[in-house]
Amino acid sequence: MITLRTEAGGRYGIGHAMRLRAIAQALHRLAPDVPLQVLGASPELDTVFDCCQPWAPVYLGVNHQPHDVLVVDLPQHDGEQDAILLDTQRHTLPLTVVYLDAPWATSAMCDVLILPGLHHNYSIETLSRCAAAFGPALYYGAAVTVLPAALPERMPYTVRQQCLTFYAGGSDPHGLLAQLYAFTRPLVQMLPGVLRCFLRGRVSPLWPSMTPLLGTDDTMQAFHPWQWATSSLAIGSWGITPYECLAAGTPVLVVPQSAAQAADAARAEIATRGAIRSLGVLGDTTPEAFSQWIARLWHDVTTRLDMHRQSLGRLDRDGSTRIAEILLASWRHHHERYNHELSERRYSGGHMDL
Numbered sequence: 001m002i003t004l005r006t007e008a009g010g011r012y013g014i015g016h017a018m019r020l021r022a023i024a025q026a027l028h029r030l031a032p033d034v035p036l037q038v039l040g041a042s043p044e045l046d047t048v049f050d051c052c053q054p055w056a057p058v059y060l061g062v063n064h065q066p067h068d069v070l071v072v073d074l075p076q077h078d079g080e081q082d083a084i085l086l087d088t089q090r091h092t093l094p095l096t097v098v099y100l101d102a103p104w105a106t107s108a109m110c111d112v113l114i115l116p117g118l119h120h121n122y123s124i125e126t127l128s129r130c131a132a133a134f135g136p137a138l139y140y141g142a143a144v145t146v147l148p149a150a151l152p153e154r155m156p157y158t159v160r161q162q163c164l165t166f167y168a169g170g171s172d173p174h175g176l177l178a179q180l181y182a183f184t185r186p187l188v189q190m191l192p193g194v195l196r197c198f199l200r201g202r203v204s205p206l207w208p209s210m211t212p213l214l215g216t217d218d219t220m221q222a223f224h225p226w227q228w229a230t231s232s233l234a235i236g237s238w239g240i241t242p243y244e245c246l247a248a249g250t251p252v253l254v255v256p257q258s259a260a261q262a263a264d265a266a267r268a269e270i271a272t273r274g275a276i277r278s279l280g281v282l283g284d285t286t287p288e289a290f291s292q293w294i295a296r297l298w299h300d301v302t303t304r305l306d307m308h309r310q311s312l313g314r315l316d317r318d319g320s321t322r323i324a325e326i327l328l329a330s331w332r333h334h335h336e337r338y339n340h341e342l343s344e345r346r347y348s349g350g351h352m353d354l
Helices: 015-030 042-050 076-090 124-137 176-183 241-248 257-273 286-300 301-311 321-347
Strands: 002-005 036-040 058-060 069-072 098-100 112-116 137-139 164-168 197-200 234-235 252-255 276-278
Touching: 002 252, 015 036, 015 042, 015 321, 042 058, 069 321, 098 321, 112 124, 112 164, 124 137, 137 321, 164 301, 176 234, 176 252, 176 286, 234 241, 234 286, 241 252, 241 276, 241 301, 257 276
Parallel strands: 002 036, 002 069, 036 058, 069 098, 098 112, 112 137, 164 197, 164 234, 234 252, 252 276
Antiparallel strands: none
């Protein structure tokens, strides 16, 4: 059994669950006979993984089937509850543990570490420490970057819709969308006639309606969740979405919501040669200055076209398949090791508790 451990909604956002959903779909495509389950305490997981059922049932709380490979995709502040879970599992059956997007993980916590994203996102010190701890069990970089859903074919930049796309994560835990709305109000006057789109989130039925922001102004419209991939410019939070923009060839302006996110976004800006650009934390500027900066970039078609060109070829959209292959290899290795230990114990006259 391969178990995917994550949460969704509220302070978690939706990116962790959406990433594992894409991996679950890749696992089922590559090895439909391998049993798979999702473990978490968030009711929203049922909706996120609805398209994966019944072959990936969701277990809320601890009522789950025993597993051989445990894949954890959670923020760092939730490490303690998983440590308890791992300790419990290690006392029953052998377990292979894989952590995703956890540069803080140690070899005592997991057997395999996968760090998606451009490798420049991690400091040299972090990569060196992880390489020393995990050796060949460390996978990182663009090759293992997951896009939560299939993107449309990349549209030539010169024929795209002339619109700004504003987005926030699925649950928008920090209220970024409302802040962006307030900060970009001056753009209504600066850029008359430009379609302004607010993306509520990829799993919109999960979250309260944004009616106060949508439909109150005829320059704002709601639209299909993936329409931003064919727009001229995207603006929103740090997370998985900037990488989706990168894969679609869409220039993206990132608004970090913490010092740590600002550091990650700054490294991504360097790694992509400006295809991803950081606007800094909203509290460090004014709505007028913020809008003026965006308006200047909007009128600077040459710069936006260069951002588009710099995005090309940096992601190949196959990250979820590669991670699924890593997990399947871990699952097969686990069973080979387990069967070997079982045979040795039987041969020596011992026994193994099943």
